[in-house]
Amino acid sequence: GNIKAVSHLGDIVEDYDSLEQFEDSKNIFYxxxxxxxxxxxxxxxxxxxxxxxxxxNDKRFYLNPDNRPQDLFYKTYYGKDSEFMKRANYxxxxxxxxxxxxxxxxxxxxxxxxxGLSWYDLGRDxxxx
Numbered sequence: 001g002n003i004k005a006v007s008h009l010g011d012i013v014e015d016y017d018s019l020e021q022f023e024d025s026k027n028i029f030y031x032x033x034x035x036x037x038x039x040x041x042x043x044x045x046x047x048x049x050x051x052x053x054x055x056x057n058d059k060r061f062y063l064n065p066d067n068r069p070q071d072l073f074y075k076t077y078y079g080k081d082s083e084f085m086k087r088a089n090y091x092x093x094x095x096x097x098x099x100x101x102x103x104x105x106x107x108x109x110x111x112x113x114x115x116g117l118s119w120y121d122l123g124r125d126x127x128x129x
Contacts, residue, residue: 003037005105007114010044012078017049022073026084033087040091041084042116043099047074050120069120074099095128097121 008029013021032039049070071079078084080093093101099118104111117125 004107005038005040005103005112005114006032007040007042007116009042009116010119011046012041012043012074014046016047016070016074017072019073022077026077029078030084030087033084038090038103038105039088040101040103040114040116041078042101043074043078043118043120045119048072048099048120095121095125097124100125100128 012025012029015021029039029041049072075098076082080098085091085093088103091101091103093099095101095118097118097120099121100116102113102115104113106112115129117129
């Protein structure tokens with residue numbers, strides 16, 4: 001009953017190209033907005049299709065900051081210009097990728113900074129962070 005914030009970590013849907021799954025997610029996550037619980041959503045690897053250009057090189061993982069994943073529905077439903085972001089006016093999503101965000105949450109006598117970094121966009125959003 002006294003929940004101040006919720007952070008969802010990745011895989012909002014199973015299939016990035018399923019409009020039906022994104023509509024179902026909207027019916028769930030928008031209820032949190034209606035309940036006035038601050039909500040932050042971080043996309044996972046099923047929410048959009050990454051492009052080639054990430055992997056292992058000399059046994060080190062790398063991400064190419066110039067890659068552009070295929071967003072069919074994620075940004076429409078949860079990106080910086082989405083209805084979700086307009087209603088979640090406490091959530092700031094001004095990262096270069098449009099998939100990383102942050103919010104401040106007051107609970108008791110403390111104020112918390114919650115940061116959600118998109119796994120795929122670490123190279124692109126590193127300076128923003």
